[in-house]
Amino acid sequence: MPEWCMSYMSCGGYSALYLSGSHPRLEDGVVTREIYGSRYDQCSYYRSEPIQVKACPGDYYVYKFTRPPLSIPAPVYCAVLLTTPSVDPCYNYTSLDEPWRATDYSVYNNNYMCDYNVEWNGWYRMFYNGQNAQMTVSCVNQGMCGTYNPLSLNDTHPQLEDGVVTRQVCASDWYSCCAYRSHPIRVKACPGNYYVYEFVKPIVCGAYCVVPEASNQSIPSVSTTTETIPPIESITPPITTTAPSVDPCYNYNVLDDLWRSTNNQHSSQIMCDTTVSWNGWYRLFIQGQSVHMPDTCVDMLSCGTHAPLWLNGGHPTVEDGVVTRDVCGHWSNNCCYFQSYCADARNINITSTTVMPETSTTTETTAETTLPAPEIFYPFGSAAGDTINAAADDGSSSVIQLLSPFLFFGRTYQQIYVNNNGHLTFNQPSSSYVPYSFPARGSQDIIAGLWTNLDNSVRGVVSYHQYTSGNVLTRATRDINTHFPNLTFTASWVFVATWNKVSYFNLTNTETSFQVVLISGGNFSFLLMNYGDIAVTGHPVQAGYDTVNSTHYFVIPESINGSFISNLRNSSNVNVLGRWVFRVDGEPRNSILNIAYSNISSDPCYNYESLDRPWRANNESGVHICDEGFSWNGWYRLFYYGMNIQMPETCVSSYTCNTHISLWLNGSHPQIEDGVVTRQACGNYYSGGCCYYKTNPIRVKACPGNYYVYELVKPQIGCSGYCTDVSTISRPISTISPKIITGASNTSNYDPCNNYNILDNYRRSTLNYGYWFGYANGLDDTRVEWDGWYRLFVNGASAQMPEWCFYYMSCGGFSALYLGGSHPRLEDGVVTREIYGSRYHQCSYYRSEPIQVKACPGNYYVYKFTRPPLSIPAPVYCAVLLTTPSVDPCYNYTSLDEPWRATDHSNILKCDYNVEWNGWYRMFYNGQNTQMTESCVNHGMCGTHYPLSLNGPHPQLEDGVVTRQVCFSVGGCCAYRSHPIRVKACPGNYYVYEFVKP
Known part of the structure; x- marks a missing residue:
């Protein structure tokens, strides 16, 4: 048992019980120790019954546990591992040199770092810019150490002769130096005047703090001999494709969980694989049928969880043997919001963390990072003969005369400017570091590789080069023909602009790398954007392009959010991670490559599903329905009470069409002779502009009979919905039999x-x-x-x-x-x-x-x-x-004696949807018979936010099993209704209840 305070809700219960006093020694025999439980940040709020403890030969303890008082909410005796390291951690550790952990460091990349995102494994030695350092044992202000809740040791460091000791870890807030107590860690003093720590995931968003001046401190020692030990680092070995010693095809665990199916969506029971102790190889089944992981994006809230994990790469063939694949988790409308990066033999020093789906930020802790330029990058730098831009904040190149005219959506240019803030302009240089939103409907053409507040005067290089012969043209020819298989193209000119490891303004520790490549040949022009490592930022950002009057524009999804911008290296429209490719000579309008549309096997004008939803009209409001929750498949014709209607072509206000973000067609409907066209769907949001949100484009076709069909797809943004325009209502000229x-x-x-x-x-x-x-x-x-x-x-x-x-x-x-x-x-x-x-x-x-x-x-x-x-x-x-109990529940129930459920009990926020209810229950109060209330209960009572009561009287004996509605109060006695429960009156003047999750 731990001898220190544990945070409430630890140890699998609500009130974590710990030993108040040290464990006995062998010679002490049986001793009695007090037991305390925590409530919020009050360590000894609850006092349980004392227990007896004895130390045993073989370095373990035994405890005579007793039943805790019923007045303590869900108490649990806690346990902490009692182990001795098999190898001396003083010589088997991982170096941790991250200056943002310093007690005087207040921010990192405009984001708080959270050590509960780090997959800690083993022992660590702390450094500060290469100098020996140690954890702080003093109070640290909230917001320091690059995190929200700084973590410090709540006791002194050990001495050499102490060996491995356990220390409590404190998390501070604005009011207290030890507002929260995280999981304890083990610490050891080592010869050579340093310490090693066995870090574990903390319970809050915090980070272990380092004292910058710790290298000047010494470790007290009783030894008169000084032993000089050089630092030894434990380097994570590379992941290789070496065959396992036993073929996993014949030595695996069976994993057959129906809830893992991709069609299990919006489940009421959320599962988390972070809690599973994975060991070895697994083969997947669903109800005995062999299945495999998906290798395409899976909808959020599928597979019985929040962020479903999918394989970011194809499955291997038999002859490939064992391969390594990245794993992505879909969250916040980003298919690869959460990522598990794999290492290979070329980058053996990269150590990364897998982010849990419950967290809201993605952070990485890196011991050493040495990243080469991504393979998608074209040659750049001095070795490639690049011209280097002057190192100047908000600077630009001088005018660059192009060796070949470049056609950009109907306008031909013979000059260009490479601007240090991440964009290209044609008519004049630009020092603008705050991007405007596309479409701007402005007076200039602009290409934004990553338009934001960059600063190459501190770090990084901005350079450019143009080619009219050589290997670069050969490569460009191959790339364009690969990405546009229906074209026969030969490149005659290539322009490459590169931003290599450039920092953000006032964020000198950041590095961002990307390229903009212009390619032309014959009558064709193309734009490539290649992305390497992109640091997150709080600066405004934008990636894409815009033209005069915004006749053509595109914004790379999620590129307007600096918190998600690092995901650019894992996004693509051509199935090459980190690359976006566009044809920009003028055709087709708003051309977007390789959006995964199915081929039209028959004319959609006669093969559609009717969508008669009057509540989608732009004059409707009041509820918030999200089209992401529907399974879109194929083509749809829109109706309004049986009459034709079409999508609006002009801006629609937020919160109309009975949704949050109202989607409209950004472009006119086609004519019959246009055939199938692609149109951008836009969403308005407050003052962000009519096309502030851009979701997946949709295909549209004009049909004989004066109507349109739409190939609607699942939107990728927030709670959004497709609108219809009541000003376009018309009577159908002909009736086509729709699918139903x-x-x-x-x-x-x-x-x-x-x-x-x-x-x-x-x-x-x-x-x-x-x-x-x-x-x-x-x-x-x-x-x-x-x-x-x-x-x-x-x-x-x-x-x-x-x-x-x-x-x-x-x-x-x-x-x-x-x-x-x-x-x-x-x-x-x-x-x-x-x-x-x-x-x-x-x-x-x-x-x-x-x-x-x-x-x-x-x-x-x-x-x-x-x-x-x-x-x-x-x-x-x-x-x-509709079922009847097979056994009389009056004699087959579970006792439920939890005094905090009383109608006069407040201030404990318990939630019954966290309970795995199973069968029938009889209620007690401190051992006395009791029953559910039938009366209104004030908000915040019964130890919860929303007290639950019966909305009707209890049954009589002769009624048998009845069903009763359950009410919960907030703004009224029965403002909301939960799932009904079954109730039965029993001989002996008591009741039993079949509880379910509210």
């Missing part, structure tokens, strides 16, 4: 209890709640052609429609539909019931079409579903399990 989802057909000549369709979809479950920013799970019952009677199942188990209100975004859609009345009895025959849908906390905001219902022998129901009104956003008929 059909139900199985049956005849109505028989009893529907014996002749029904099975509707089994786990997404319809009331437990399926699409909580994330309006991201529903893709169901929409207006798309279904209902036919006859249906019986509901959830994963094979019999189900029924709920009779109570459900929160919007439940049941796999946006508007959850429920039965407005009780189910019929057998003798009632076929009855008609109203159907209602919720909007936010308004239960009966929507009224759908009534349906018929019948009770059937065998304790189930059948429903004659109809198509809900188009005015209801993504409505879905809900299902709730």
